Amino acid sequence: MDLLPRIPTDRQSINAYGDGGFRITGKHWTESVLVFPGQTMPWGLADIAALTAQSLEPVFTMDPAVELLLIGCGPSMVFINKALRAEIRARGLIIEALDTGAACRTYNLLMGEGRRVAAALIPV
Template sequence: MDLLPRIPADRQVINAYGDGGFRISGRHWTQPVLVFPGQSLPWDIAGISELSVESLEPAFGMEPSVELLLIGCGPSMVFIDKALRADIRARGLVIEALDTGAACRTYNLLMGEGRRVAAALIPV
């Protein structure tokens, strides 16, 4: 029995993280990155303290729409301010804050299941 889902070749898969960067579908990133099933984009943020509705703007207009955005906060999970979380939710996006490693693993799992998931990742 095959336990791994068959992931279409055009999907973004997080192959590795750590050492200040990521390898996503074979491409090396050394900066924060937004990962969607169909593409990865540089994320113009220096650290989790800069998280804002504006910094997540690419996720709001994505087609197909994203139902869950995993926030990889860095080496440890950070609680997201309730007001900011509410503002993001009002724009139609649910966020879940995790440490970056957990966000990477969870993204791959949910994306492999066909969920409309994305990840906003701070390198560790």
């Protein structure tokens, strides 16, 4: 019996992370990325300290809407300040800050369950 759900082949899955990049659905990325169920795109944020609601605009406008955004903060988890968290929540998005490795693993698990999840990932 498989313990992890299988991700449909038409969905983005994070195959590997580390060494300053990611392999997502077989493609190598050497920059921060936003991973959605149907696509991956570059994300211009290199330092979690620069996170703003504006830097997450592609997530807010995604169709279908994302219900949960996992933020991979880099090598260690960073707390997102209350004001920014409240601003993001007011726009209908729940965020969870994790270290990048945990965000990658959690994204794959939730994607396999069919959740409307996305990941904003800073490389380690």
